[in-house]
Amino acid sequence: MQVYVHKEVHAFEYVFFTEFKNENELDFCCEKLKRYVSIVKAWSSKIGKFCIVEKETLTPIDYCPFCGEKIEYVSVE
DSSP: EEEEEEEEEEEETEEEEEEEEESSOOOOOOOOHHHHHHSSSOEETTEEEEEEEETTEEEEBBTTTTOOBBBBEOOOO
C-alpha cells in the first residue's frame, strides 16, 4: 500500500505532513484498515504516518496491523 505524503514547513520550522490521495480513494490493503482509518483519526500530521491510537499515545505504523502488508510512505514535492 502506498501513501503519498507532502512535507510542509510553516513559521520557523514548524513541520506539518499532509496525506495526499489520488482522485480515487486511497487503495487500502485490507477492509479492516480502511474501516479503522474511517472511524479513528489515525493520520498524524506531526509524524506523517498512520498511527495506532491508544488513549493519548500515537504509535506510527509501517505495516498494516491487520494483514501485515508494508505501508510505503512516498514523499511528494
